[in-house]
Amino acid sequence: HQRQVSLLSNQRSLTATTLDGTRITLMANIEFPQEAEHCIQRGSDGVGLYRTEFLYVGKSTDPTESDHFDAYMTVLRILGPEQPVTIRTLDLGADKFSNLPWAPPAEKNPFLGLRSVRLCLRNLTLFKTQMRAILRASAFGNVRILFPMVSTLLELRQCKMILSEVKEDLEEEGIAFQRNIPVGTMIEVPSAALIANNLAREVDFFSLGTNDLVQYTLAADRNNEHVASLNNPADPAVLRLLKMVIDSARNAKIQANVCGEMSGDPLYTQLLLGLGYRQLSVTPHNIPEIKKLIRSVTLSDAEQVAQDALQLETARDVTNYLREQMRKILPDQLEA
Amino acid sequence: HQRQVSLLSNQRSLTATTLDGTRITLMANIEFPQEAEHCIQRGSDGVGLYRTEFLYVGKSTDPTESDHFDAYMTVLRILGPEQPVTIRTLDLGADKFSNLPWAPPAEKNPFLGLRSVRLCLRNLTLFKTQMRAILRASAFGNVRILFPMVSTLLELRQCKMILSEVKEDLEEEGIAFQRNIPVGTMIEVPSAALIANNLAREVDFFSLGTNDLVQYTLAADRNNEHVASLNNPADPAVLRLLKMVIDSARNAKIQANVCGEMSGDPLYTQLLLGLGYRQLSVTPHNIPEIKKLIRSVTLSDAEQVAQDALQLETARDVTNYLREQMRKILPDQLEA
Numbered sequence A, B: 001h002q003r004q005v006s007l008l009s010n011q012r013s014l015t016a017t018t019l020d021g022t023r024i025t026l027m028a029n030i031e032f033p034q035e036a037e038h039c040i041q042r043g044s045d046g047v048g049l050y051r052t053e054f055l056y057v058g059k060s061t062d063p064t065e066s067d068h069f070d071a072y073m074t075v076l077r078i079l080g081p082e083q084p085v086t087i088r089t090l091d092l093g094a095d096k097f098s099n100l101p102w103a104p105p106a107e108k109n110p111f112l113g114l115r116s117v118r119l120c121l122r123n124l125t126l127f128k129t130q131m132r133a134i135l136r137a138s139a140f141g142n143v144r145i146l147f148p149m150v151s152t153l154l155e156l157r158q159c160k161m162i163l164s165e166v167k168e169d170l171e172e173e174g175i176a177f178q179r180n181i182p183v184g185t186m187i188e189v190p191s192a193a194l195i196a197n198n199l200a201r202e203v204d205f206f207s208l209g210t211n212d213l214v215q216y217t218l219a220a221d222r223n224n225e226h227v228a229s230l231n232n233p234a235d236p237a238v239l240r241l242l243k244m245v246i247d248s249a250r251n252a253k254i255q256a257n258v259c260g261e262m263s264g265d266p267l268y269t270q271l272l273l274g275l276g277y278r279q280l281s282v283t284p285h286n287i288p289e290i291k292k293l294i295r296s297v298t299l300s301d302a303e304q305v306a307q308d309a310l311q312l313e314t315a316r317d318v319t320n321y322l323r324e325q326m327r328k329i330l331p332d333q334l335e336a
C-alpha cells in the first residue's frame, strides 16, 4: 500500500513520456461522472472513454436531454476546457441490459445480436437525444463523440448523417456547439478492423475495444469460463488485427486509442507502443503503473518487441515473450 | 421443372471446367449417408463435407465405433474408391444440440461457447471413437478428415496429436488404415483466417465455413433476424478474409475448398474463382447450376471481377456489382 501511495504521488505530475522522448497520451476510462476526480488524482491526459450506460441501466424511464447534459457537464467542469473528454454513445445490449421498453427482445446469442449502435440506429429519438446533449456539452470543453460496435461503413455513415441532422436542428434553434466536434468509431468487431483503412477516411479517431475484438475474433464469449483459455489478447490473430488497424490509422493520419483491458495490463504496454499506438486509455486506478512502464521503455526497444511478438505462433509464446521483456525493464513489476 | 430436369441430365456427365480450360473440383455437402446417391445423380466430384451430427442428435446413447464406421462405409460404397469423401468430426453445440450427458451446459452465447472441436477436445473418448472409425474407413476409399471450429494453432496441434495416438493404437491392433490420410481444418473463425499462413503449414487442406466466418466477422448471429442485414457474405471484410486465406493456401501449396452457403450461391461463383479458389462444395441440389456457371466463365474475367469487388466499400455495392457481372454471363440466371 505504502508503495502504491508513493508511486501515485510521484507519477501524478509526470508526463507519460518514453525514455527516448515520445509523449504518449494516457487517458482514463470512466463509467460514472464522479470518477472524473480520480482522473485528476491519477494524472490522466483526459478521458478516453466515458461510458454512458449508467444513465439507462436500472432506470424505469429514459434519461432526458438534461440528464445527459448534466452528466457530461459534471465531468467537463472537473477536467476543465482543455482535456479531451470522449463520450461514447449508448452501448446497451449483450451483457448490459436495461428495463426500458425499447430494450431488445431476448436473443439466443446476445453478443451477436441487436446491441449498442445497432440498437440506437433503430431508436432514433433516443439516439438524437443523446447526440443533442453531447453536442451542447461540446460548447464547454474538448468533447469528442465515439460510436461503439460499428461493423460496417454503412453504419458509420448512418451515425454521421444523424449527427449532421442534430447539428442542423441545434443551429436552427440557435444553440451553441462545437461544429468540428471530433467523431470516432470503436474498432471492436473483426469486420471493422479488417476495413480500418476505409473507416479511417471517415473519422477523426479510432478507439480499440480489445475485449470485444478478442471475443469475436476467437469466437469465445469473454464471460464464459469454458472458453476462457481461447479468449486471450495475446493471440497472434489479435496482434495481426491490431497491426492492421494502427497501420490504417497512421496512413490516414488519424489517432488510435486502445481502451480495452489490454491497455491497462502492463504486459502489453511495450507491444502496443511498438506496434505504433500513441494513445492508451485505462481505468484511473491503472494510470500510475502504466505511466511508470511507459517512462521505462524506449520506442526503439518497443518496436523490436512488437516485431518479435508478431512472428510468434501461439498466445502462450507471445505471453512468455512479453513477460520476459517486461522483466528486463522492471524486474519488480511481475511481483506487484 | 422441365428445365431443371434437362439441366440435370445435360450437366451430369460434364466436368466443372471454365471456358479457358481450368478444371474446378465441384464437390457435395451431405448430412446423411443416403445423400451419397444424390452426389452421383448430380455429378459431383466427391464429398467436400460429410457432416456427422446426425449420429448424435436425437439419440439417447453415444454412437459406437461401428455406428460411425457403417455410416462412413455406406457413402464409400456408393462413391467408390476414387472420389474424395471428407468426413468432418463432430460439430455439436451452438444451434445443434444433443440429449447426450456430455453435451455442454446452457450458455449465454452458445455460438461463442463450448461447441464443435472445443467440445471434442474435452471428451477424448468420444473424439477417439470417431477418429478410429474414420481411419478404419480410410482403408476402403479416398477418405479425408476435417476438424471444425479450429480457432488456434494449438487446437489444431492437439487434434493432430490425438489422431496420431489413434493411428498408433490401430497399428498395434493390426487394423488397416490409410497412413497418410489427408488432414484438413475448417476456416470459419476469424482468428483461423488471420493465421491461415501458419495453419497452412500443418494441414493438407482448408475448408472454408463461410456461414460461421461471416457471423463471427460481423458479430451478427446468422439465425437472428434483427441483425440479418449485417450478416452478409458480400461484406468487404469477408472478401478480405477470403483473399488472405486463399493466398496463404496457395503459398503453402495446399487445397482450399469453400463449403458454406456462399459457395452454393451462383452470385459468388465468379468471385470465388477469381480470388483463386479451385474447389467448391455445395448441396447436391445446387451442383448443376454452379457447374453451368463455372462452364460459362473464363478465369481471366473472374480474376478481374474479384479484383474489382475487393475495391468496393459496402456489401450493397459488392452485391450489385456481382449481380451485374452474372447477368453478363447468364442473362437468364437471375430469374431462375
Ligand SMILES: [Mg+2]
Pocket (backbone or CB within 6 Å): A148, A188, A209, A212
Ligand atoms: Mg464493446
Ligand SMILES: [Mg+2]
Pocket (backbone or CB within 6 Å): B148, B149, B188, B209, B212
Ligand atoms: Mg460451422
